[in-house]
Amino acid sequence: MKKIILLLLCFIGCLSFAQKVELKDITxxxxxxxxxxxxxxxxxxxxxxxxxxxxxxxxxxxxxxxxxxxxxxxxxxxxxxxxxxxxxxxxxxxxxxxxxxxxxxxxxxxxxxxxxxxxxxxxxxxxxxxxxxxxxxxxxxxxxxxxxxxxxxLTKNSMIYRFNNYLILPNNKKINTYDFIDPYGGNELVSYISDKTGNRVLLYFERTSNFNACGMCGASEGEKGYRVLYFTSDWNYKKYQDFLTESCINNIYDTTESKTKDPKVLKFSIKKTTTSPAYTLVVDIKNASVVKSK
CATH class of the missing domain: 2.40.128 (Lipocalin)
Structure with missing residues (x-):
């Protein structure tokens, strides 16, 4: 009986470990x-x-x-x-x-x-x-x-043309970044992790700066960077953070990427702009985290 219980627990554990996060891009x-x-x-x-x-x-x-x-x-x-x-x-x-x-x-x-x-x-x-x-x-x-x-x-959004990025999460949950980040899409799944603080998902994004090609930064593909999405231990969404590596809107150009000892750790140096001081981003792919420092 004990062996059966142990096998059952191992099976449940394997299922939990096998749960995946996926991102589906649908326009x-x-x-x-x-x-x-x-x-x-x-x-x-x-x-x-x-x-x-x-x-x-x-x-x-x-x-x-x-x-x-x-x-x-x-x-x-x-x-x-x-x-x-x-x-x-x-x-x-x-x-x-x-x-x-x-x-x-x-x-x-x-x-x-x-x-x-x-x-x-x-x-x-x-x-x-x-x-x-x-x-x-x-x-x-x-x-x-x-x-x-x-x-x-009977809607609050009449937009017809929509760039949906659906995150398929464990526990049969699904969210659309269109609904809580921005309508531009362009997200790519990099990694995800669970630890004592909850769950995190790391996304890389490249998106148009402005849907209005005649406006500021119109149709420029100059908004690039990383996003960390934070979830509770049972995958309820909490918040997200953006970390820019390039931006037409914020005048962020000429970003330098430095090599690190760990290929899963990326380091970016962002120069001072007219609106913000210089800063460094350390992207840890294994831990699905980004640290911003001066």
Whole structure:
């Protein structure tokens, strides 16, 4: 009996040791939203349909919505503009009018006139949603002829194009760095470890500095560094820390990497910038840790 118990404990221990952390990179180009029009439940799917000019935060969308009771899809086309949505149904002329709308909107200045441009094409229905960073929903309006009804999306995030980095954790847990770090993605799993302080995951990242190619550091691949994610002993997320080795936004360039006696320990020397003093990063891959010092 004792031998059976010992074997069982060894088996459980092996399973615990075999538990792995994985990172899966999945890019979404469409989203399904739940919402309401005049209190009536709706479902909406919108797809990314191409950038307008130079900002990933401003792009064309197309898709459909339906009233949940009937599930008859009604086509939509329009613009995603920094969280705001301008959507139109042109009835029997959906394809022709959508094409004209896309051809007319070619710059951020014209995006500001989306509604007035669309109205010259006589839309049958108009759905506008204004993102105000609410916690649970995005409010808007539905216009049918001369009638205006309240509308809302049951989400706090209307972003269509999303760079998801899913961390698959032990105990059947999964988190998305998109939700609590930033929307840029670009993470790579380096290592992970469990010790008396809990669990840690070490990520390396390279990401675009700015989704707006016309803005500061636009489309630059200049944000690079390491991240340490901290978890409790049972893999509940606590916090994360960023450690930059290169940054267009923070003027961090010409970083020097020094050799160490241990190939699993990396040392980076970051020079003084206009906004921060010089510092050194020691990245310990075995221990999934980063130490920053002057």
């Amino acid at each position: 979404d180009s469409s989203q399904i939203f739940k919402g309401e029009i005049a209190g009536i439940p709706i479902t909406m799917q919108l797809r990314y349909a191409g950038i307008v000019d130079c900002s990933q935060y401003q792009h064309f969308v197309d898709g459909w919505y339906y009233y949940d009771k009937y599930q008859k899809k009604i086509p939509l086309t329009g613009i995603y503009d920094y969280g705001n949505l301008y959507l139109y149904n042109f009835g029997n002329k959906q394809k022709q009018s959508s094409k004209i709308l896309v051809e007319k909107i070619t710059s951020p200045r014209l995006i500001e006139k989306t509604d007035s441009i669309a109205k010259t094409l006589n839309p049958k229905e108009i759905l506008n949603f204004q993102s105000d960073h609410a916690e649970h929903e995005i409010s808007g309006t539905f216009i049918l002829g001369n009638t205006i009804h309240p509308a809302k999306l």
